[in-house]
Amino acid sequence: MKIFTAQQIREADAYTIQHLPISSLDLMERAAGACTSWICKYFAPETPVYIYCGMGNNGGDGLAITRLLRNRDYNAHAFVLHHSEKATADHVANREALLQKYPHALHDLPNTTSIPALPADVLIIDAILGTGLSRPVEGWLAGIIQQLQTLHATHTIISIDLPSGMQADSSSVNTPVVKAHHTLSFECYKLAFLFPENAGITGEVHILPIGLHPDYIQQTPTPFQISEESLIKSIYKPRSPFAHKGTYGHALLIAGSEGKMGAAILSAQSCLRAGVGLLTCHVPKCGYTIIQIAVPPAMCIVDDQYDHSSGFQTDVSKYKVIGIGPGIGTAAGTAWAMERLFEQYRQPMVLDADALNILATTPGLIDKVPAGSLLTPHPKEFERLFGKTANNREQLQVLSHNAIEKRLCILLKGRYTAMAFPDGNIFFNTTGNPGMATGGSGDVLTGILTALLAQGYSSKDAMLMGVYMHGMAGDYAAETLSQEAMTANDIIDYLGKSFLRLHR
Numbered sequence: 234m235k236i237f238t239a240q241q242i243r244e245a246d247a248y249t250i251q252h253l254p255i256s257s258l259d260l261m262e263r264a265a266g267a268c269t270s271w272i273c274k275y276f277a278p279e280t281p282v283y284i285y286c287g288m289g290n291n292g293g294d295g296l297a298i299t300r301l302l303r304n305r306d307y308n309a310h311a312f313v314l315h316h317s318e319k320a321t322a323d324h325v326a327n328r329e330a331l332l333q334k335y336p337h338a339l340h341d342l343p344n345t346t347s348i349p350a351l352p353a354d355v356l357i358i359d360a361i362l363g364t365g366l367s368r369p370v371e372g373w374l375a376g377i378i379q380q381l382q383t384l385h386a387t388h389t390i391i392s393i394d395l396p397s398g399m400q401a402d403s404s405s406v407n408t409p410v411v412k413a414h415h416t417l418s419f420e421c422y423k424l425a426f427l428f429p430e431n432a433g434i435t436g437e438v439h440i441l442p443i444g445l446h447p448d449y450i451q452q453t454p455t456p457f458q459i460s461e462e463s464l465i466k467s468i469y470k471p472r473s474p475f476a477h478k479g480t481y482g483h484a485l486l487i488a489g490s491e492g493k494m495g496a497a498i499l500s501a502q503s504c505l506r507a508g509v510g511l512l513t514c515h516v517p518k519c520g521y522t523i524i525q526i527a528v529p530p531a532m533c534i535v536d537d538q539y540d541h542s543s544g545f546q547t548d549v550s551k552y553k554v555i556g557i558g559p560g561i562g563t564a565a566g567t568a569w570a571m572e573r574l575f576e577q578y579r580q581p582m583v584l585d586a587d588a589l590n591i592l593a594t595t596p597g598l599i600d601k602v603p604a605g606s607l608l609t610p611h612p613k614e615f616e617r618l619f620g621k622t623a624n625n626r627e628q629l630q631v632l633s634h635n636a637i638e639k640r641l642c643i644l645l646k647g648r649y650t651a652m653a654f655p656d657g658n659i660f661f662n663t664t665g666n667p668g669m670a671t672g673g674s675g676d677v678l679t680g681i682l683t684a685l686l687a688q689g690y691s692s693k694d695a696m697l698m699g700v701y702m703h704g705m706a707g708d709y710a711a712e713t714l715s716q717e718a719m720t721a722n723d724i725i726d727y728l729g730k731s732f733l734r735l736h737r
């Protein structure tokens with residue numbers, strides 16, 4: 234699913250009106266109808282609904298929702314906030330339609346008044362500002378937004394299209410924005426919905442289709458997309474009936490250290506569950522017996538010394554892919570060995586955890602990482618690698634810039650893991666849940682990505698598919714076990730169910 238900018242959404246709107254037998258007012262009616270149906274599904278007609286409307290088309294939506302709720306016998310009232318001199322044509326048309334049918338449902342709030350005290354059971358609809366926001370909100374309207382922010386603690390608030398004051402495509406940090414429990418948005422995600430910094434602002438996001446023209450959606454390029462099941466199914470390659478274990482690649486997993494052999498086990502097990510042909514684990518001596526017992530299908534080779542510092546006497550070129558990082562520590566010898574590894578091995582590899590921390594502290598080392606490699610930092614590792622950023626929009630720019638410049642596939646973990654590719658595209662993953670916020674989840678992802686590269690998936694496809702499958706397995710685990718009780722091991726256990734879903 235593509236993510237469009239506010240400007241592109243306006244174009245989509247115009248294109249739809251031009252190419253389909255639908256007027257702009259009818260499109261607003263559709264949008265308002267979709268919101269009304271959603272509201273009626275979750276709230277009873279006795280609920281008093283107060284709809285705060287701006288002077289633009291977002292306010293027009295609010296006025297139409299008021300009328301449509303009244304049609305369904307809801308106790309709905311529209312309050313128009315006169316923040317601008319002029320109203321848009323569709324706003325005016327919906328104001329007249331409401332006045333004609335339900336004159337007592339319309340109330341004007343001049344730009345000096347604050348919101349009067351509300352009864353406790355009122356449902357608040359925020360239809361003040363949408364994608365037409367042209368500057369940060371100030372003065373009287375900022376005061377209204379602050380009042381609504383306070384009401385978040387006592388009343389349910391639903392924002393139409395986006396919380397008023399929020400910028401659709403950039404950061405809204407330190408600007409007045411309504412805090413919603415739910416955001417009902419049209420047709421596609423706005424980029425800002427995916428920023429962790431906005432998690433407490435949008436509440437739950439619900440995307441309601443309103444029938445924007447499919448040609449516009451298909452033809453219009455955008456670097457931002459949501460990775461969806463249909464995309465993953467198109468990437469997925471079923472195994473060949475004549476396959477043998479050599480077909481699906483021999484992976485080398487460099488992981489573990491004393492006290493952190495669990496990381497190596499989790500990566501190794503997930504690598505096997507994600508379909509690798511053969512797996513060899515490279516661990517310190519102390520981990521040899523552990524791996525042999527815990528992961529029987531894997532082979533094991535060891536360093537001569539305690540850590541990974543002796544380098545790789547083994548011929549690394551024979552491996553289809555190398556995954557490195559989970560639990561390896563950041564000893565000087567390990568950093569030295571990693572540098573040697575980049576000299577000996579020039580194919581895409583997977584770098585996670587301490588491998589990333591070593592990259593962050595060894596000047597110039599990131600430039601030696603083979604092109605097409607997959608880097609999987611969480612936000613703290615990302616900051617160590619690329620520095621602090623002022624907000625999530627800037628962070629996304631830094632992510633994409635490095636992926637392009639260094640020809641790497643780099644992700645940034647989170648609720649919506651962002652994946653940036655050397656071609657400039659950025660995808661967001663929607664699978665996964667807070668049950669995965671538990672030690673070892675990331676090690677599991679490393680194993681999955683290593684397995685997919687071993688099976689011949691391109692770097693981009695491996696990242697898109699691996700991250701999606703990792704989240705889906707986490708969702709299956711949470712569904713059966715609860716988010717609290719699930720562990721990283723359970724993500725591995727549900728990988729099978731996730732792959733079965735691709736077979737359908």
Ligand SMILES: NC(=O)C1=CN([C@@H]2O[C@H](COP(=O)(O)OP(=O)(O)OC[C@H]3O[C@@H](n4cnc5c(N)ncnc54)[C@H](OP(=O)(O)O)[C@@H]3O)[C@@H](O)[C@H]2O)[C@@H](O)CC1
Nearest residue numbers: 246261289290291317362363364365366367368369370394
């Ligand atoms: N595209 C679609 O798919 C569909 C879109 N639809 C809906 O249209 C919405 C977009 O409507 P829109 O373009 O009229 O803009 P909107 O958000 O109402 O804001 C404009 C108003 O705000 C004002 N204003 C701006 N900034 C301000 C500020 N900081 N502080 C104070 N005022 C400020 C500005 O006036 P100004 O003062 O700048 O003259 C103007 O009055 C969209 O979000 C969706 O809900 C659906 O109906 C149909 C399908």
Ligand SMILES: Nc1ncnc2c1ncn2[C@@H]1O[C@H](COP(=O)(O)OP(=O)(O)O)[C@@H](O)[C@H]1O
Nearest residue numbers: 611647648665666667669670672673674675676
């Ligand atoms: N709230 C969440 N929603 C979706 N996915 C999550 C959430 N919390 C964590 N995850 C996923 O779990 C994984 C955690 O990785 P990481 O922090 O590296 O864990 P560890 O270092 O303990 O192995 C990431 O892939 C992340 O996207």
Ligand SMILES: [K+]
Nearest residue numbers: 362393395397
């Ligand atoms: K709004």
